[in-house]
Amino acid sequence: MKAVGARLPRYDGIQHVTGRTVYVDDVRVPGMLWAKALRSPVPRAEVKRLDVTKARSLPGVHAIVTHEDVPLNVYGHLEALGVPADEPLLAADDVRWKGQAIAVVAAEDEATAREAVEAIDLDLEEGEPLLDVRKAFDPDAPQIHHWGNWYPHFEDGMDRRQIRKGDVASAFDRADVVVKGVYRPAAIEHVPLETQISLSVPEAGGRITIYSCTQAMYFSMGVVAAHLQVPLNRLKFVGGTVGGGFGGKVDTASETVTALLALKSRRPVKWRWTREEEFLASSTRAPWHMEIADAVTSDGWILGRKTLTLHDSGAYARFSPYGLTKHAFHHLGAYTIPDVHFDGYVVFTNRVPTTAMRGFGVTSVSFAVETHMNRIAEVLGIDPFELRLKNGNRIGDTTANGVVLHDPSTVAVAQALAKASGIELADDLGAMTNAPRSGALLPEHLAAQQVVNGKEH
Amino acid sequence: MKLTVNGAVHEVESPPLTTLLAVLREELRITSPKAGCEQGGCGACTVLVAGEARRACLLPLAALDGAEVTTVEGLGTPEQLGRVQEAFLERYAAQCGYCTSGMMMAAEALLRSNPSPSRDEIQTALGGHVCRCTGYVKIIEAVEAAAGGAR
Amino acid sequence: MASEVLLPTSPDQAIAAFGDGAGVTVVGGGTILMPAITYGRLQPEKRLLLLDRSGLSGVTRGDGAVRIGAATPVSELEAGDEPLASVARTVADPEIRGQATVGGNVCATASAGVPRGDLQAPLLALGARVRSAGPQGQPSEPLEDFLASNRAGRLLLEIVYDDVERRAGHASVHRPHAHHYSILSTCATRSGGETRVAVAGAGPVAVRATSVEQALAAGEPAEIAAHKVLDDVDPSDDALASAWYRKRVLPTIVARALARLEKEDA
Numbered sequence: 001m002k003a004v005g006a007r008l009p010r011y012d013g014i015q016h017v018t019g020r021t022v023y024v025d026d027v028r029v030p031g032m033l034w035a036k037a038l039r040s041p042v043p044r045a046e047v048k049r050l051d052v053t054k055a056r057s058l059p060g061v062h063a064i065v066t067h068e069d070v071p072l073n074v075y076g077h078l079e080a081l082g083v084p085a086d087e088p089l090l091a092a093d094d095v096r097w098k099g100q101a102i103a104v105v106a107a108e109d110e111a112t113a114r115e116a117v118e119a120i121d122l123d124l125e126e127g128e129p130l131l132d133v134r135k136a137f138d139p140d141a142p143q144i145h146h147w148g149n150w151y152p153h154f155e156d157g158m159d160r161r162q163i164r165k166g167d168v169a170s171a172f173d174r175a176d177v178v179v180k181g182v183y184r185p186a187a188i189e190h191v192p193l194e195t196q197i198s199l200s201v202p203e204a205g206g207r208i209t210i211y212s213c214t215q216a217m218y219f220s221m222g223v224v225a226a227h228l229q230v231p232l233n234r235l236k237f238v239g240g241t242v243g244g245g246f247g248g249k250v251d252t253a254s255e256t257v258t259a260l261l262a263l264k265s266r267r268p269v270k271w272r273w274t275r276e277e278e279f280l281a282s283s284t285r286a287p288w289h290m291e292i293a294d295a296v297t298s299d300g301w302i303l304g305r306k307t308l309t310l311h312d313s314g315a316y317a318r319f320s321p322y323g324l325t326k327h328a329f330h331h332l333g334a335y336t337i338p339d340v341h342f343d344g345y346v347v348f349t350n351r352v353p354t355t356a357m358r359g360f361g362v363t364s365v366s367f368a369v370e371t372h373m374n375r376i377a378e379v380l381g382i383d384p385f386e387l388r389l390k391n392g393n394r395i396g397d398t399t400a401n402g403v404v405l406h407d408p409s410t411v412a413v414a415q416a417l418a419k420a421s422g423i424e425l426a427d428d429l430g431a432m433t434n435a436p437r438s439g440a441l442l443p444e445h446l447a448a449q450q451v452v453n454g455k456e457h
Numbered sequence: 458m459k460l461t462v463n464g465a466v467h468e469v470e471s472p473p474l475t476t477l478l479a480v481l482r483e484e485l486r487i488t489s490p491k492a493g494c495e496q497g498g499c500g501a502c503t504v505l506v507a508g509e510a511r512r513a514c515l516l517p518l519a520a521l522d523g524a525e526v527t528t529v530e531g532l533g534t535p536e537q538l539g540r541v542q543e544a545f546l547e548r549y550a551a552q553c554g555y556c557t558s559g560m561m562m563a564a565e566a567l568l569r570s571n572p573s574p575s576r577d578e579i580q581t582a583l584g585g586h587v588c589r590c591t592g593y594v595k596i597i598e599a600v601e602a603a604a605g606g607a608r
Numbered sequence: 609m610a611s612e613v614l615l616p617t618s619p620d621q622a623i624a625a626f627g628d629g630a631g632v633t634v635v636g637g638g639t640i641l642m643p644a645i646t647y648g649r650l651q652p653e654k655r656l657l658l659l660d661r662s663g664l665s666g667v668t669r670g671d672g673a674v675r676i677g678a679a680t681p682v683s684e685l686e687a688g689d690e691p692l693a694s695v696a697r698t699v700a701d702p703e704i705r706g707q708a709t710v711g712g713n714v715c716a717t718a719s720a721g722v723p724r725g726d727l728q729a730p731l732l733a734l735g736a737r738v739r740s741a742g743p744q745g746q747p748s749e750p751l752e753d754f755l756a757s758n759r760a761g762r763l764l765l766e767i768v769y770d771d772v773e774r775r776a777g778h779a780s781v782h783r784p785h786a787h788h789y790s791i792l793s794t795c796a797t798r799s800g801g802e803t804r805v806a807v808a809g810a811g812p813v814a815v816r817a818t819s820v821e822q823a824l825a826a827g828e829p830a831e832i833a834a835h836k837v838l839d840d841v842d843p844s845d846d847a848l849a850s851a852w853y854r855k856r857v858l859p860t861i862v863a864r865a866l867a868r869l870e871k872e873d874a
Binding site for chain 1: 482501534545
Binding site: 473 | 647703
């Protein structure tokens with residue numbers, strides 16, 4: 001293993017520092033057209049009229065695509081994983097978020113494409129948008145998704161991610177204090193320096209070469225093939241050079257559209273999103289609403305936790321059911337809590353559909369859990385390190401999902417954090433390890449969840 | 458309109474209100490400066506004009522008749538890297554690379570006028586440049602290393 | 609885009625080319641107008657460019673006055689008088705400061721409701737007058753009058769303030785960003801016993817905080833006088849901050865600017 005510990009040059013380093021890295025925007029093909037999109041100006045509306053005739057006849061306009069041009073308009077990114085399809089490539093009967101693409105124009109230059117977009121006849125009848133996940137459950141909330149206001153297609157027809165472990169009601173009865181918190185991290189934009197972009201080049205034989213900024217080439221290939229209803233061998237993807245993705249370039253945002261425009265116009269078509277378009281229309285990390293209630297003892301044991309999570313999926317499901325699943329798995333943080341009640345919902349709002357971003361689904365709950373631990377420590381008047389070290393995972397502890405831990409690192413990491421922060425831990429805390437719980441570290445309420453040597457306690 | 462780019466004189470045909478960025482990338486096919494925002498907000502398009510760092514996306518061609526422009530292509534080649542390029546390479550100052558051209562041109566302009574800048578001066582000079590990958594530390598270290606002399 | 613680009617090489621040429629301003633878009637450095645053109649939001653009929661070659665650039669000191677040509681790059685103010693120098697240093701970044709002009713900055717109108725023109729406040733605090741070309745010839749008037757007037761048909765030529773000893777202080781609140789968008793900014797100066805206070809970000813243009821000035825002149829302590837600023841402004845909600853926030857914060861930064869005015873070495 002010569003690479004481990006060695007200082008290796010980046011394989012793309014020389015290209016980057018000499019300006020020779022070829023991003024999609026740097027590819028030059030003759031006859032290339034520029035694309036611009038007509039996007040919904042409002043968060044929710046019915047499309048009463050969409051007429052591209054006048055726009056199409058402008059000189060320099062080569063093609064316009066709408067939902068009618070898409071062989072399979074509604075295709076789910078995660079259909080292969082059991083998440084049914086809900087999102088149209090191009091809006092048909094209604095628009096559900098401000099910025100949703102309705103039609104896309106390919107023209108000789110950007111200015112002409114923009115002019116054509118403005119010449120498209122669009123009549124919208126606005127509806128009352130739902131913008132607050134908490135209101136989604138009100139009986140008189142606007143119903144904004146054909147599945148209802150929250151995702152109903154988890155396994156066994158469940159409309160939420162649910163975890164039940166132990167007896168949380170009993171934990172709350174036994175508690176000395178109940179500590180509650182509500183945590184609402186906001187949406188975060190990826191802001192890659194390279195905006196969304198693709199360039200599709202039609203070949204005489206019917207194949208299309210698609211230069212893409214996607215983070216997930218094979219995935220995007222499958223998505224495009226599905227929308228176009230063509231076999232995979234009709235597509236040649238060129239990519240792997242991404243000007244920043246961070247999770248935001250997995251949604252295959254532009255490739256199918258440029259492919260359709262290339263097929264229709266028989267010319268190469270590039271769609272480079274403007275920075276404003278990137279902020280408006282590219283997916284974000286989701287906003288979350290998390291309510292945590294912990295049953296705790298005065299000496300700092302967390303007996304049980306009740307959690308309600310509302311994940312703001314935006315207008316469509318995309319990857320949200322997957323993100324919520326990961327979130328559910330991690331909702332106890334690095335700590336062992338035996339009695340657990342978790343409900344998580346993927347809630348629809350009339351906002352841009354949300355997506356993955358570094359640590360998808362988990363950063364939200366980590367933030368909430370760690371803040372909550374500090375809150376507990378403050379309420380109880382105990383050292384926040386002590387609280388974490390006592391409740392921290394040990395060998396033989398089980399997670400909320402019943403996974404037995406073999407080598408958890410909570411104790412070591414907490415100790416390292418204290419050291420790096422110049423905080424001197426008390427001797428007993430500094431001496432802790434992740435060895436299976438025993439003695440004072442194995443109070444009665446943690447006995448049943450412990451599995452050591454394959455045997456339950 | 459005459460534009461000298463990296464020492465080569467070009468007769469440029471683009472309309473007068475075309476940005477220098479579009480002239481470089483589309484007409485002259487010099488693609489190192491990038492269209493990160495096209496409104497001066499990110500620094501990915503920065504080039505040198507008469508040795509000064511400027512946003513190519515904000516400069517109209519009409520204001521540049523006879524101007525001398527330097528881009529990354531003018532700093533060096535893979536066979537012979539310029540001092541800023543070498544430092545950025547060795548210090549891992551580029552990840553996705555999209556902000557790198559602009560960062561290096563700003564660094565080059567700084568070092569031409571201030572060969573031993575303080576960290577504060579580096580941060581001020583590069584202050585308008587956004588990077589989403591690196592967290593900036595290695596970029597600043599690369600500029601310090603470039604200032605420190607050939608390695 | 610049917611635009612004619614005019615590049616005057618002298619002030620007289622610039623004034624002649626401007627004419628009565630009808631159909632003319634004046635460009636200083638282009639940092640504000642070029643993005644509008646790139647994004648298709650502005651399609652000017654005729655364009656006029658002011659460059660160093662127009663002779664309207666440069667800072668000169670003489671005859672008891674400091675004169676700043678309208679096409680002077682903002683960067684040329686950074687080594688000059690306070691509070692102008694400090695505020696100039698907060699405008700965008702060095703690359704944009706090297707291209708943007710003082711005139712372009714002073715004449716900048718609000719964008720998406722957000723007031724622009726960071727240099728208005730320090731220039732008001734310096735008692736600046738502006739000379740502009742228009743139908744009435746080339747009148748000179750106080751900057752506050754110019755800002756409040758209908759500027760269509762007026763071409764800004766230069767900004768002038770007295771070259772005297774003065775104390776200066778300034779305080780501001782920014783949105784942290786590569787470009788440091790200013791939410792509120794206050795500049796205060798004192799010379800010859802007269803204190804001038806100007807506020808930016810609390811209305812479409814920067815204004816003199818005359819209520820604060822009067823309170824100070826009447827001997828009120830700075831903390832009390834600072835609160836009078838709310839009589840001089842009428843802030844709005846915009847993308848940067850709410851009117852409520854601006855009203856809450858403004859008296860504090862006015863007080864801060866006044867405190868810095870006192871602390872400054874003359």
